[in-house]
Amino acid sequence: MENLVELTGIRKSFGGVHALQGVDFALRAGEVHALLGENGAGKSTLMRVLGGEHVPEAGTVKVAGEEPHFRSPSDALSKGIAIIHQEMALATDLTVAENIFLSEIPSVISWKDLNRRAAELIDSLGFTIKPGAVVGDLSVAHQQVVEIAKALSRHARVMVFDEPTAVLSVQDAERLHGIIRTLRARGVGVIYISHRLDEVFQISDRITVMKDGASVATVDRSDVEVDDVIRMMVGRSLKALFGEDVARTPGDEVLRVESLSDGGRIRGVSLTVRAGEIVGLGGLVGAGRTEFVRLVFGAERAHSGRVFIRGKERTIRSPGDAVKAGIGLVPENRKEQGLVLDFPIRVNATMAKLSPLVNRFGFVRRARERMAVEVLAKRLRLKAGSLNDPASSLSGGNQQKVVLAKWFHAGGDILIFDEPTRGVDVGAKTEIYSLIKSLAAEGRAVLVISSEHLELFGLCDRIHVMREGEITGVLGPEDYTEEKLLKLAMVSPAASPETLVVN
Amino acid sequence: MSDLAETARPSLNLSQIMQRYGTIAILVALVIVAASMSDVFLTERNILNVLRQVSGSSLMAIGMLFVILSRGIDLSVGSVAALGSVLSAILLQQYGAGLSIPATLLAGGACGLVSGGLIAFLKLPPFVTTLAMMTVARGLSLIISAGQPIVMGDSGAAIVAFGSGSIAGVPYPVILMVVVFLIAGTVLMFTRYGRLVKAIGSNVEAVRLSGIPVAWYTMSVYVISGVLAAASGIVSSSRTGVGSANIGVGAELDAIAAVVIGGASLMGGRGGAFNTFIGVMVLGIIANMMNLARVPGYHQQVFMGCIIVGAMLLQYASTWLRR
Numbered sequence: 173m174e175n176l177v178e179l180t181g182i183r184k185s186f187g188g189v190h191a192l193q194g195v196d197f198a199l200r201a202g203e204v205h206a207l208l209g210e211n212g213a214g215k216s217t218l219m220r221v222l223g224g225e226h227v228p229e230a231g232t233v234k235v236a237g238e239e240p241h242f243r244s245p246s247d248a249l250s251k252g253i254a255i256i257h258q259e260m261a262l263a264t265d266l267t268v269a270e271n272i273f274l275s276e277i278p279s280v281i282s283w284k285d286l287n288r289r290a291a292e293l294i295d296s297l298g299f300t301i302k303p304g305a306v307v308g309d310l311s312v313a314h315q316q317v318v319e320i321a322k323a324l325s326r327h328a329r330v331m332v333f334d335e336p337t338a339v340l341s342v343q344d345a346e347r348l349h350g351i352i353r354t355l356r357a358r359g360v361g362v363i364y365i366s367h368r369l370d371e372v373f374q375i376s377d378r379i380t381v382m383k384d385g386a387s388v389a390t391v392d393r394s395d396v397e398v399d400d401v402i403r404m405m406v407g408r409s410l411k412a413l414f415g416e417d418v419a420r421t422p423g424d425e426v427l428r429v430e431s432l433s434d435g436g437r438i439r440g441v442s443l444t445v446r447a448g449e450i451v452g453l454g455g456l457v458g459a460g461r462t463e464f465v466r467l468v469f470g471a472e473r474a475h476s477g478r479v480f481i482r483g484k485e486r487t488i489r490s491p492g493d494a495v496k497a498g499i500g501l502v503p504e505n506r507k508e509q510g511l512v513l514d515f516p517i518r519v520n521a522t523m524a525k526l527s528p529l530v531n532r533f534g535f536v537r538r539a540r541e542r543m544a545v546e547v548l549a550k551r552l553r554l555k556a557g558s559l560n561d562p563a564s565s566l567s568g569g570n571q572q573k574v575v576l577a578k579w580f581h582a583g584g585d586i587l588i589f590d591e592p593t594r595g596v597d598v599g600a601k602t603e604i605y606s607l608i609k610s611l612a613a614e615g616r617a618v619l620v621i622s623s624e625h626l627e628l629f630g631l632c633d634r635i636h637v638m639r640e641g642e643i644t645g646v647l648g649p650e651d652y653t654e655e656k657l658l659k660l661a662m663v664s665p666a667a668s669p670e671t672l673v674v675n
Numbered sequence: 676m677s678d679l680a681e682t683a684r685p686s687l688n689l690s691q692i693m694q695r696y697g698t699i700a701i702l703v704a705l706v707i708v709a710a711s712m713s714d715v716f717l718t719e720r721n722i723l724n725v726l727r728q729v730s731g732s733s734l735m736a737i738g739m740l741f742v743i744l745s746r747g748i749d750l751s752v753g754s755v756a757a758l759g760s761v762l763s764a765i766l767l768q769q770y771g772a773g774l775s776i777p778a779t780l781l782a783g784g785a786c787g788l789v790s791g792g793l794i795a796f797l798k799l800p801p802f803v804t805t806l807a808m809m810t811v812a813r814g815l816s817l818i819i820s821a822g823q824p825i826v827m828g829d830s831g832a833a834i835v836a837f838g839s840g841s842i843a844g845v846p847y848p849v850i851l852m853v854v855v856f857l858i859a860g861t862v863l864m865f866t867r868y869g870r871l872v873k874a875i876g877s878n879v880e881a882v883r884l885s886g887i888p889v890a891w892y893t894m895s896v897y898v899i900s901g902v903l904a905a906a907s908g909i910v911s912s913s914r915t916g917v918g919s920a921n922i923g924v925g926a927e928l929d930a931i932a933a934v935v936i937g938g939a940s941l942m943g944g945r946g947g948a949f950n951t952f953i954g955v956m957v958l959g960i961i962a963n964m965m966n967l968a969r970v971p972g973y974h975q976q977v978f979m980g981c982i983i984v985g986a987m988l989l990q991y992a993s994t995w996l997r998r
Contacts, residue, residue, distance in 0.1 A: 471884060495886030503884055512878040514944055519870060523885040526867050534866040578885060 175234075176201050176330055176361040177253070182221055182231035191217040193385045194231070199330060199361040204352060206364045206372040206393075209382035210405055210624070212568065212595045215365050218382070219332050222363075223255040224248035235330075246275065254323030255332040262315055262322075264308030268294070271307050272322045293321040297351050313344035320351060331355060332363040337371060338457050342662045349375050367624065369398050370654055381405055384597055402626070407598055414630035415606030418613040422633070423447035425483065426617035427499075427586050429468060432477030438464050438641045440477070445586070445617040450608065452632030453621045455661045460641035461621045462504055465588045469501040470494040481586070495524055497586075500579030502572070504590040504621075510575040513564040517556055520563050520574050521545045524582035548577040553603060569600020576607060587611060588619045593627065605631060625654050637661050698938050698953045701986050705960050713967040721963070723846065729959035730848035731756075731914070732929055733952070734907040737859045738900030739930040740951045744863070745896045746876040746943025747794065747801040752904040753926030754812035755786050757919070759908025761816040763834070764825040764918025772833045776909060783905025784898045786812055791897025795890040805897075809927070816920035825918035838913030848910050855903070860948035872896060876943025933958055936986045957986060 177199040184192040192214045199205050209215050220226045222233065224242030232239055235251045242248050245255075262271050269290035270277065277286075290303035299317050307315060316336060323331055333352070337345040352362055352375060366372050372379065373393060380390040381404040388404045406413050426447050431440040437460050445451045453461045466472045468479060470488040479486055479497075486497045494501070503509035511520050522529055522541055529541045545559050552573045556566055563574055572592065579587055589608065593601045608631060612618045622628050628635050629652040636643050637660035645660040709716045735752040742749045759779050766775035790808040793799045827834065837847045863869035874882045875889050883889045907926075912918045937954030939946025961982050965975045 469884075490886075490888065491884050492886045492888050501884060508878070509880050509884050512874045512881050512944075514877050515874055519874065523874065523882065523887070526870075530867045534868055536865060536867055536870065582886070 174201060174237075175199065176236060177222065178232075178234040179218070179222065180232050180234070182218065182228045182233070184217060184221060184226055184228050191385055192221070192228070195382065195385070195387045197380055197387060198390075199363060201329070201361050202356055202359045203377040204356055204362045204364055204375055206366065206376035206379045207382065208366075208369075208372065208379060208401060208405055210598070210601075212597065213382040213405070214385040215382055216334065217385075219255060219334060219363065219365070222248070222330075223253060223332065249275075249326050249328070252327055252329035253332075254326060254328035254330070255334065256316065256319045256323065256336060257334060262307050262318060265306065267304050267306055268301055268310070268318050269303040271318055272303075272325050274322070275326070289325075290321065293324055294318075296324075297321060297354065298347070311344075313340055313347070316340075316348065317351070320355075328360065330361045330363070332365070334365045335367065336364075337366065337368065342658075345371070368654065368658070369401060372401075373398065383407055413598070413602055413605070413626075415602045415609060418609050420448045420609070420613045422449045423615060426481065427468075427619070428480040428483075430478045430480070432464065432467050432479070433475050434463065434467055434472060435475030436641075438467060441638070441641070441643055443636050443643065445619055447585070447615045447617055448612050450612050450618045450620060450632050452628040452635035453619065453638060454625070454628050454635045454647075454657050455638035457623060459638040459661065461638050462590055463641070464638065465501065465590060465619065465621060468494070469499055469588060471501070495582060495584065498584035499586045499588065500524070500582055500584045502575050502579065502587070502589045502592055504594070506568070506571055506575060506595070511563045511571060514562050516560045517549075517554075517563055517566070517574050518542065518545045518559045521548055521559075521577040522581055524578045544581065545577070548580055551580070552577055552607065567597070567600070569596040569604065572596055572600070572604060573607075576604075585616045586619075587616055588621075590621045591623065592620065593622075593624075625657055628652075628657075697989055697992075698936060698950050698957075701936070701989060702953050702957050702960070705957060705964075709960055709964045709967075712964065715967055716964070719844075721967075723844065723849070725956070725959045725963045726849045726852070727846045727914075728962070729955050730846070730852040731907045731910040732926055733852045733933070733955040734855060734903045734910065735900075735923075735926055735930040736933040736951055736955050737855055737948065738896075738903035739927075740859065740934050740937075740939060740946060740948065741872060741896040741899050742801075743931070743934050743939050743941060744873050744876045744943060744946055745893055746879070746941075747893070747896065748805065748931070748941075749787075749790070749897060749900045749904075750802065750805040750927045751786060751790060751808035751812055752900060752907075752930055753923030754809045754816070755783050755901055755904035756908035756911065756923035756926060757921065758786070758812045758816040758819075759783050759905030760912040760922050761820040761825060761908075761918045761920050762905075763909045764827050764831065764912050765819060767827055767834065768825075768830045771830065776834075779905050779909055780902050783901040783903075783908075785901070786904075787897040787899065787901025788894065790901075791894035794897065795893035813920070820918065820920045822920065827912065827916050827918065831912075831916060834909070834913045835916045838910065838916070848914065851910065856948050856952050863948055868892075868895075873944050877945075929958060932983050936983065958983075 175198045179195060179197040182192050182195045195214065195218055197218065207215050217226065221228050224245050224247045233242065235253065240251050263274065269286045272290045272293065273286055287303040294301050294317060297317055297320060301310065301314050301317060307318060336348055340348060355362055364372065364376055376393050378390060378392055379396065379401060381388040381401060383405060424447055425444050428444040430442050432438060433440050441464050443451065455461050467474045470490045470493050473489065479488055481497050488494050488497060507513055518541060522545060526536065529537050529544065531537060542559065549556065549559060554573045555570050563571055566574065592608065593604055596604065608618060608620065620631055635647045635657065637645050637647065637657060639661055647656060715721050735756060738752060739749055762782055763775050763779040766778055786808055790804045793804045794801050840847050842850065871882065871887055871892055875892055879889055908922065911922050933954035934946060934951050935941065936957050937946060937950035939951065961979060965978060970978060
């Protein structure tokens with residue numbers, strides 16, 4: 173069969189980090205081709221190369237046998253390549269029809285004509301959306317339909333879906349899959365990126381697995397099982413991925429949160445974590461997990477609810493209060509929230525607790541500080557040229573270790589991890605898992621947010637699942653399946669006759 | 676100069692060299708040009724003259740440095756200096772120097788406390804907030820002085836002695852300037868306070884999520900700036916013997932220019948006291964050169980602007996080279 177798109181030997185690096193190191197990928201007309209890989213494997217970068225946002229340093233991009241030179245996303249679009257972004261790229265203040273025809277709106281607009289054409293396109297996808305509606309008022313699912321219609325209006329022959337169902341209810345996800353099947357029947361080539369393996373196995377014809385910026389293999393879906401794909405993705409068996417197991421005995425209750433609310437999105441969340449326990453927070457993106465832990469940590473003010481540390485109620489109004497109460501937060505966005513990137517590793521590592529390293533005139537005792545950080549670096553197996561190098565010079569995994577070092581140094585006994593291994597390579601991942609386990613084994617209480625289900629299953633003693641700012645259920649190890657987790661994470665079809673949106 | 680400077684590796688590339696030594700290079704180049712243009716320039720008398728002239732405004736530049744390091748801006752320093760000048764002169768007549776000086780510094784600090792509090796706790800934008808303080812402080816000094824210069828007379832003898840006196844030929848205001856620069860440099864390089872102010876300028880959210888009460892630190896830099904601006908006003912009236920509500924017009928721009936020529940980033944987190952001193956000297960020498968060359972006053976302003984842009988281009992060339 174003819175290839176719609178052929179990527180060969182694509183290389184791309186960003187300031188010394190090799191994001192793509194010789195990737196091959198081909199897409200046929202009329203197939204759904206799943207692209208799998210962990211966060212940071214290079215899927216999104218590869219799609220940005222295809223979509224003309226990045227120019228590769230080496231390798232060729234062929235579209236329908238030709239080798240066009242993409243300079244921009246609009247170049248790619250004119251060759252029939254459309255990317256349906258995870259974060260919608262729509263103008264929310266414009267109408268549906270305006271968005272669909274944004275790039276080709278004539279200087280004299282016939283609204284009637286434009287709206288009719290928009291309605292036709294949307295109808296052909298099996299949906300009914302008013303072409304005159306303002307996009308910002310639509311549900312996320314409908315916005316996605318508008319994006320697809322927009323791509324179709326440009327006669328896209330290749331469509332890339334990047335985690336399209338991450339923000340959709342089960343119902344809407346199924347309707348989206350219906351659209352994708354329609355597109356396939358029309359001969360459109362679909363590239364489908366998703367973390368949900370069950371979904372991928374339902375819809376795709378072929379699967380390409382990426383790992384550490386390279387393509388591992390391309391296989392027919394019918395030839396493989398879920399386990400095979402996982403092994404290809406992480407490059408080692410699941411057991412080895414999560415590091416060595418340390419014996420842990422849960423002790424006394426350390427953290428108890430009682431019906432914490434922020435007066436808006438977080439609606440009465442309660443949970444407890446005991447010493448030596450690792451508790452997971454599962455759910456979809458936008459379920460309110462990050463918002464919840466930020467409330468616990470005082471990064472945002474809680475509206476109501478109580479927090480008990482070792483049985484004593486504590487008032488936490490600011491991160492400073494939280495740190496004093498012994499809580500540490502390894503935030504979701506390491507570069508913006510976790511580190512002062514331009515500053516030395518040493519300074520970042522001691523930031524949360526400088527007082528023992530400062531004399532009474534406020535001078536930092538450099539020698540003492542250096543010693544403290546050297547000990548931490550050794551314990552965390554931090555790979556750095558010098559502790560005076562800026563944190564920005566480190567790889568993702570080592571940057572995360574610096575954030576960890578900060579909380580080791582602060583010495584609290586409650587640690588909250590928000591997506592601890594995002595953008596971290598597999599080797600460092602295993603090290604971080606081992607560290608999290610050893611932290612718990614030393615008697616700390618650990619709370620982990622992750623959108624990678626495998627990570628939660630491999631790490632946690634139990635998983636609280638959140639949906640729309642509430643905890644909808646708790647899973648014990650015997651219940652660790654993607655299906656059970658997603659059932660709790662998504663709006664159940666029975667409860668929502670209308671199209672509901674989980675965001 | 677700063678914590679960051681330590682991180683530089685043994686082999687420096689061109690852009691790093693420019694970044695570290697660009698400011699000094701500009702100063703050296705200026706000295707060479709000035710010396711070749713005028714025989715008088717390198718005389719002891721003229722150099723002391725330059726130092727004396729910058730001694731007042733340099734105090735504002737140091738305060739501005741702290742504010743800019745925290746990723747803020749303080750447009751009120753010129754007006755607060757005028758307030759300091761007027762207030763110190765009036766208080767002097769009634770209560771003497773022992774009370775007048777501390778009270779004036781306190782008033783400057785209070786101005787900083789108000790704008791800093793609004794910026795740090797109510798999250799108002801620094802630009803607009805200090806712009807408002809700029810007109811308020813200027814207005815207050817005009818009200819207090821009734822728009823008239825306040826001659827200190829006999830009661831100001833001690834202050835005037837400070838303004839015109841010297842030890843071993845070095846004027847007191849110059850000594851004050853050097854001492855304040857040394858203290859600022861030490862604070863920025865070696866103390867927790869300096870480190871956190873710079874870290875806040877570089878990434879306030881990461882510092883906040885480390886449990887640091889960032890609002891207090893943010894407010895404090897405006898207090899420092901206010902105190903130093905008031906001090907600058909006192910130095911100014913000590914040199915003339917007159918308290919005036921009209922000094923320091925546009926001085927905030929000179930202070931910002933000095934800090935930025937000194938390689939500090941307006942995006943916060945980067946800069947140091949030594950480089951700011953060089954920045955102050957660059958501006959002082961340019962003004963002195965033009966005086967020696969008898970460039971008329973209005974023309975001087977135009978030249979000054981052009982030279983500042985040139986100095987900035989040199990600074991930014993280092994950023995471009997990195998790309």
